[in-house]
Amino acid sequence: MRINCPLCGERDRREFYYMGAADYLDRPAEGDLDGIHKYLHIRENPAGVTRDLWHHEAGCSSWLVIERNTSTHEIHSVTLASEVAK
Numbered sequence: 001m002r003i004n005c006p007l008c009g010e011r012d013r014r015e016f017y018y019m020g021a022a023d024y025l026d027r028p029a030e031g032d033l034d035g036i037h038k039y040l041h042i043r044e045n046p047a048g049v050t051r052d053l054w055h056h057e058a059g060c061s062s063w064l065v066i067e068r069n070t071s072t073h074e075i076h077s078v079t080l081a082s083e084v085a086k
């Protein structure tokens with residue numbers, strides 16, 4: 001699988017670290033124990049299109065939000081996480 005980093009261009013998937021669902025960008029408020037429990041422990045694992053957080057570990061060290069299909073490995077979009085969080 002090849003990932004097109006917005007800063008480095010197309011690179012092999014092995015340069016990237018998979019963090020998990022992009023839900024990690026939506027941290028619950030401090031004191032929201034139920035929200036924190038779901039944030040840390042409850043994850044969907046769909047077959048199909050997902051929105052995930054990846055780190056370009058062996059490249060520019062950017063955090064990326066990648067929308068891809070887990071069944072076909074087709075990548076729909078790659079966006080800097082800093083741009084998504086705005």
Ligand SMILES: [Zn+2]
Pocket residue numbers: 005006007008009056059060061062
């Ligand atoms: Zn990069």
